[in-house]
Amino acid sequence: MEHGTTLTQFIIEQQRRIPGATGDFTSLLNDILTACKKISCTVNRGGLIGVLGSAGSENVQGETQKKLDIISNEMMVNALEWTGHLAGMASEEMEDPLPIPEMYPRGKYLILFDPLDGSSNIDVNLSVGTIFSVLRCPPGVDNPQVEDFLQPGTCQVCAGYALYGPSTMLVLTTGHGVNGFTLDRGIGEFILSHADMQVPAASREFAINMSNQRFWNGAVSRYVEECLQGKEGPRGENFNMRWVASMVAEVHRILTRGGIFMYPADSRPGAEHGKLRLMYEANPMSFIIEQAGGASHTGDERILDLAPEGLHQRVPVILGSREEVERVVAYHDGGDGDRRIA
Numbered sequence: 001m002e003h004g005t006t007l008t009q010f011i012i013e014q015q016r017r018i019p020g021a022t023g024d025f026t027s028l029l030n031d032i033l034t035a036c037k038k039i040s041c042t043v044n045r046g047g048l049i050g051v052l053g054s055a056g057s058e059n060v061q062g063e064t065q066k067k068l069d070i071i072s073n074e075m076m077v078n079a080l081e082w083t084g085h086l087a088g089m090a091s092e093e094m095e096d097p098l099p100i101p102e103m104y105p106r107g108k109y110l111i112l113f114d115p116l117d118g119s120s121n122i123d124v125n126l127s128v129g130t131i132f133s134v135l136r137c138p139p140g141v142d143n144p145q146v147e148d149f150l151q152p153g154t155c156q157v158c159a160g161y162a163l164y165g166p167s168t169m170l171v172l173t174t175g176h177g178v179n180g181f182t183l184d185r186g187i188g189e190f191i192l193s194h195a196d197m198q199v200p201a202a203s204r205e206f207a208i209n210m211s212n213q214r215f216w217n218g219a220v221s222r223y224v225e226e227c228l229q230g231k232e233g234p235r236g237e238n239f240n241m242r243w244v245a246s247m248v249a250e251v252h253r254i255l256t257r258g259g260i261f262m263y264p265a266d267s268r269p270g271a272e273h274g275k276l277r278l279m280y281e282a283n284p285m286s287f288i289i290e291q292a293g294g295a296s297h298t299g300d301e302r303i304l305d306l307a308p309e310g311l312h313q314r315v316p317v318i319l320g321s322r323e324e325v326e327r328v329v330a331y332h333d334g335g336d337g338d339r340r341i342a
């Protein structure tokens with residue numbers, strides 16, 4: 001039976017087009033896939049193996065950790081630290097970058113990841129995901145420190161996410177478009193199922209946590225208010241709303257049928273820069289969205305252009321269908337129309 005193109009095959013074919021490519025990146029990607037398959041399997045078995053619920057601890061951001069946050073983090077670390085493709089790794093669940101243990105060889109890449117994003121959804125059996133961002137380790141650096149990870153999103157070599165939903169999917173960009181692969185559990189391989197994903201330029205669907213409405217700035221409030229007014233309002237059309245509270249699921253929906261996702265800055269103490277983290281949430285998702293023809297912005301700046309200041313820094317996120325993102329950005333500028341953005 002024909003199973004289609006596997007993710008490994010796909011990457012090797014891409015690698016053959018790059019003169020001098022050593023295969024290191026392909027191997028790193030295989031290690032990431034292994035971790036995602038293990039996480040998928042564990043998330044899938046959930047209550048059967050006692051991994052649901054809180055771990056009774058907090059991460060560096062003071063958020064309660066679920067057992068599966070910690071287990072997924074260990075699975076990523078265990079799959080990646082020994083293989084010789086990485087010089088260091090950083091995670092939402094670890095305060096500082098994790099050095100590669102002395103006994104293992106060092107590679108030329110750095111990885112940042114959120115091992116299980118949207119983990120408030122775990123106990124209610126809704127979609128969660130793993131997000132990752134791959135960077136080059138600066139030349140001559142053996143033991144990377146925080147500043148070596150603080151590269152702008154435009155420097156990413158690869159970004160991707162695994163979505164643990166009704167199917168497990170791996171969506172990936174290396175800067176040449178976006179492709180989606182579905183896990184075929186029968187053969188244990190990710191198979192190309194969504195080639196060259198494109199975000200529709202226009203859409204009539206928005207995603208935002210409406211319970212924070214009273215804390216938003218004028219631009220975000222205006223955009224959402226106009227959507228809510230529907231046919232009778234200035235947009236002259238009805239809008240639909242979704243909020244899964246799982247960024248991976250929201251981005252996947254936008255890649256599939258368009259829309260806009262916002263986790264803006266708001267006026268609550270501690271939320272002045274939004275909720276989502278730049279290095280392992282906003283940057284990789286922005287790379288993917290832009291590569292699929294969409295746009296990603298804070299309202300003031302393109303996310304991929306931001307100069308990072310901290311490993312766990314938060315940023316406002318407005319991403320999705322280009323025309324809608326441009327409209328929200330124009331409202332931030334005090335304008336009415338669509339401001340063209342890079």
Ligand code: AHM
Pocket residue numbers: 063092114116117118119120209245246247248263275276
């Ligand atoms: P997490 O990394 O702690 O899971 O938080 C990130 C998640 C995103 O996936 C999602 O968009 C957002 O938090 C939901 O936030 P809220 O609970 O405020 O709706």
Ligand code: MG
Pocket residue numbers: 092114116117118281
């Ligand atoms: Mg997260």
